Amino acid sequence: xxxxxxxxxxxxxxxxxxxxxxxxxxxxxxxxxxxxxxxxxxxxxxxxxxxxxxxxxxxxxxxxxxxxxxxxxxxxxxxxxxxxxxxxxxxxxxxxxxxxxxxxxxxxxxxxxxxxxxxxxxxxxxxxxxxxxxxxxxxxxxxxxxxxxxxxxxxxxxxxxxxxxxxxxxxxxxxxxxxxxxxxxxxxxxxxxxxxxxxxxxxxxxxxxxxxxxxxxxxxxxxxxxxxxxxxxxxxxxxxxxxxxxxxxxxxxxxxxxxxxxxxxxxxxxxxxxxxxxxxxxxxxxxxxxxxxxxxxxxxxxxxxxxxxxxxxxxxxxxxxxxxxxxxxxxxxxxxxxxxxxxxxxxxxxxxxxxxxxxxxxxxxxxxxxxxxxxxxxxxxxxxxxxxxxxxxxxxxxxxxxxxxxxxxxxxxxxxxxxxxxxxxxxxxxxxxxxxxxxxxxxxxxxxxxxxxxxxxxxxxxxxxxxxxxxxxxxxxxxxxxxxxxx
Numbered sequence: 001x002x003x004x005x006x007x008x009x010x011x012x013x014x015x016x017x018x019x020x021x022x023x024x025x026x027x028x029x030x031x032x033x034x035x036x037x038x039x040x041x042x043x044x045x046x047x048x049x050x051x052x053x054x055x056x057x058x059x060x061x062x063x064x065x066x067x068x069x070x071x072x073x074x075x076x077x078x079x080x081x082x083x084x085x086x087x088x089x090x091x092x093x094x095x096x097x098x099x100x101x102x103x104x105x106x107x108x109x110x111x112x113x114x115x116x117x118x119x120x121x122x123x124x125x126x127x128x129x130x131x132x133x134x135x136x137x138x139x140x141x142x143x144x145x146x147x148x149x150x151x152x153x154x155x156x157x158x159x160x161x162x163x164x165x166x167x168x169x170x171x172x173x174x175x176x177x178x179x180x181x182x183x184x185x186x187x188x189x190x191x192x193x194x195x196x197x198x199x200x201x202x203x204x205x206x207x208x209x210x211x212x213x214x215x216x217x218x219x220x221x222x223x224x225x226x227x228x229x230x231x232x233x234x235x236x237x238x239x240x241x242x243x244x245x246x247x248x249x250x251x252x253x254x255x256x257x258x259x260x261x262x263x264x265x266x267x268x269x270x271x272x273x274x275x276x277x278x279x280x281x282x283x284x285x286x287x288x289x290x291x292x293x294x295x296x297x298x299x300x301x302x303x304x305x306x307x308x309x310x311x312x313x314x315x316x317x318x319x320x321x322x323x324x325x326x327x328x329x330x331x332x333x334x335x336x337x338x339x340x341x342x343x344x345x346x347x348x349x350x351x352x353x354x355x356x357x358x359x360x361x362x363x364x365x366x367x368x369x370x371x372x373x374x375x376x377x378x379x380x381x382x383x384x385x386x387x388x389x390x391x392x393x394x395x396x397x398x399x400x401x402x403x404x405x406x407x408x409x410x411x412x413x414x415x416x417x418x419x420x421x422x423x424x425x426x427x428x429x430x431x432x433x434x435x436x437x438x439x440x441x442x443x444x445x446x447x448x449x450x451x452x453x454x455x456x457x458x459x460x461x462x463x464x465x466x467x468x469x470x471x472x473x474x475x476x477x478x479x480x481x482x483x484x485x486x487x
Contacts, residue, residue: 003217004213004216004217004220004348004351004352005344005345005347005348006019006020006209006212006213006216006341006344006345006348007020007213007216007217009021009022011340011344012337012338012340012341013028013337014090014144014145014335014336014337015090015091016028016090016091016094016144016154016159016335017153017335017337017338019209019337019338019341020206020209020213021206021207021209021210021213022206023206024202024203024204024205024206024207024208024209025158025202025205025209025302025303025304025338026158026199026202026203026205026206027094027158027159029091030161030162030163031091031094031095031098031159031160031161031162031182032091032092032094032095032182033162033182034182035095035096035099036092038079038082039079039082039096039099041076041077041079042076042079042096042099042100042103043099045072045073045076045103046099046102046103046183048061048062048072049061049062049063049069049102049103049106049184049185050063050184050185050186050187051063051064051185051186051187051188051260052064052186052187052188053187055187055188055189061187062106063106063110063113063185063186066110066111066114067110067111069106069107069110070107073103073107073130073132073133074130074132076103076132076133077132078131078132078135078136079132079136080135080136080139083096083136083139083140084139087139087140087143090143090144093140093143093144094144094154094159095159095182096136096140097137097140097141097143097144097146097154097155097159098154098155098156098159098160098182098183099183100133100136100137100140101137101148101149101150101151101154101155101156102150102155102183102185103133103137104129104133104134104137104148104149104150105149105150105185105264105265105266106185106264107126107129107130107133108125108126108127108129108275108279109125109126109263109264109266109274110126111123111124111125111126112124112125112263112266112274113263113264116259116263121394122263122266122273122274122394124274125266125271125274125275127275127276127277127278127279127280127291128279128280128282129279129280129281129282130282131282131283131284134148134281134282134283134284135283135284137281138281138284138286138287144335145335145336146333146334146335146336147294147295147333148281148292148294149267149268149294149295149296149297150265150267150296150297151297151301151333152198152297152298152299152301152302152333153301153334153335153338154335155183155297156195156265156297157195157198157199157297157302158198158199158202160181160182160183160195161179161180161181161182161196161199162179162180162181162182163178163179163180164177164178164179164180165178171203174199174200174203175200176192176193176196176197176199176200176248176252179192179196179199179200180192180196181195181196185261185264185265186260186261186264188257188260188261190253190254190257190258190260190261191253191257191260191261193249193251193252193253194249194252194253194258194261196252197245197246197248197249197252197253198299198302200245200248201242201245201246201302201304202302202304203245204238204241204242204245205242205303205304207234207237207238207241208235208238208239208242208304208307209307210234211231211232211234211235211238212235212307212311212345214230214231214234215228215231215232215235215311215354216348216349216352216354217231218230218231219352219353219354219357220351220352228357228361228364229363229364229367232364232367232368232371233367235367235371236367236370236371236374239308239371239374239375239378240374242304242374242378243374243377243378243381246378246381247381247480247481249381249385250480250481253389255385255388255389255392255393256393258389258390258393259393259394262390262394265296265297265298266296267294267295267296267297267298268292268293268294268295268296269293269294269295269296270295271296275291275293276291277291277293278290278291278292278293279291279292279293280292294333295329295330295333298330299382300327300330300408301330301333301334303334303338303342304378305375305378305379306331306342307342307345308371308375309375309415310342310345310346310349311345311349311354312368312371312372312375312419313349313354313355313419314372314375314415314416314419315346315415316419317415317416317418317419317422318411318412318415319411319414319415321411323407323408323411324411326408327411327412358423358426359426362426362427362428362431362432363427363432363433363436365423365424365426365427366423366424366427366432366436366439366440366443368423369420369423369424369427369440369443370439370443372416372419372420372423373420373443373446373447375416376413376416376417376420376450377480379409379412379413379416380413380450380478380480381480382409383409383410383413384472384475384479384480384481385480386409387468387471387472387475388472388481391406391468391471392468392469392472406461407461410454410457410458413450413454414454417447417450417451420443420447421447424440424443424444424447427440429441449477449478450478453474453475453478456474457471457474460474
């Protein structure tokens with residue numbers, strides 16, 4: 001039988017990522033922890049930069065003092081020619097992009113951090129990026145095929161981890177407590193835990209993508225039977241592991257400390273209150289001296305949930321609105337190899353006839369509905385993070401990726417509601433075994449409870465003077481933090 005597109009993993013290798021059942025969405029090699037010569041001046045500035053160099057010893061870095069980063073940035077040599085000379089080394093280009101992206105965000109957003117006022121309102125950012133950062137950053141971004149701004153894949157998260165003890169194995173190797181950041185802004189354990197947990201979550205993606213391939217392979221097989229449940233069950237287990245890791249966020253990073261580093265990961269798009277019309281990249285010829293806008297890094301740029309949306313057909317339930325357009329726009333901020341994988345996944349899904357199989361096999365539709373519930377739990381957990389980490393501490397209405405805080409996630413949650421109801425309709429209880437009927441009833445009950453909770457929260461949010469605590473209190477019985485458990 002001919003293999004599907006996403007099974008041909010050599011198609012999705014850009015020198016940094018190789019997407020498939022071996023590496024999942026993680027880089028195929030650990031990122032460089034430090035920049036080599038001749039980029040030592042860049043590394044030295046990155047090392048001096050975080051607010052806290054050693055919090056226990058009260059040793060602070062440049063970002064702790066208002067304006068202290070300006071002179072070191074201005075004295076940094078322009079190494080654009082040196083970046084151009086190594087543009088064929090994908091792993092080094094990723095580390096160079098990471099370093100220059102951190103410097104850009106730190107320099108531009110430092111006054112916004114120090115200008116933070118009562119209620120978490122941020123101050124004004126700088127909006128001219130000096131040539132000695134702008135030119136190397138743009139060259140590195142062009143080599144990787146991405147936007148010249150701090151991103152999720154290459155800079156802040158998946159390309160920014162270091163194993164503290166590389167001799168460990170499995171869950172221990174990838175646990176957030178065994179991961180450190182190569183580059184930092186605040187330098188606190190809360191920043192490290194916050195973003196390294198995203199890496200831990202992606203440790204489960206080899207199993208996830210293996211299940212994707214198996215689901216599609218079995219769907220293409222001529223002898224379609226109820227044994228199709230096997231790969232769907234493996235998909236469900238992978239998603240359960242992902243959600244269990246995601247809930248570790250409540251331990252890894254304290255909600256009240258998120259604002260210590262949040263402003264540094266803001267994008268330009270949607271943040272006119274910080275940047276005005278945009279950022280001018282000094283001496284970057286192709287930008288013509290015009291203000292540029294790019295979205296900021298965000299967990300919404302992670303690949304897990306968008307991939308599940310495609311395979312599970314949730315993408316077909318997105319509302320037609322501006323929020324869905326934002327969702328689609330964010331996909332352009334992923335590496336080109338990831339974007340191609342998404343396109344091929346959708347092709348494989350349609351050519352394998354997954355929709356027809358789910359309609360014809362109620363037991364398979366039931367497991368698929370349970371998988372959608374896990375995607376829903378992921379998004380609802382994220383929505384509860386927003387309530388506790390952001391709404392309770394700032395009224396800055398825009399997320400780091402430039403999307404509106406209070407309506408963005410509910411838009412995708414409602415798409416999950418719609419898709420779950422469709423799948424549960426196809427999983428006709430009369431055609432299910434007794435234990436499956438009980439499972440079906442539980443899914444329906446929980447779905448109705450979650451629909452009610454979200455409706456109540458959205459009603460409260462219609463009041464501009466909403467109380468974040470009152471919104472979070474509506475989660476009673478479905479508190480994400482109460483379901484967190486150790487791995």
